[in-house]
Amino acid sequence: MSDSWVTIKLTRDEALVLSHWLEKLQMTDLSQVVDDPAVWAPIHTIAGTLDKALPELFASDYDEQLEAARQRPAAED
Structure with missing residues (x-):
């Protein structure tokens, strides 16, 4: 299977709130919150994209x- 991209769509509000949360997460010791180091790279990628x-x-x-x-109300699913 070849690598393929996944696109995630967020409202601007959702992106702003998520970005803030990810920034706080990254300021912690990730190993205390995320027990799988394989998840750290995607977290950093998402945070960088939002930045x-x-x-x-x-x-x-x-x-x-x-x-x-x-x-503001969250977007409808």
């Missing part, structure tokens, strides 16, 4: 934007 896609992360009102994203 590149979300200019809000570097905005002066980031905290307000994050809180607003948390308050």
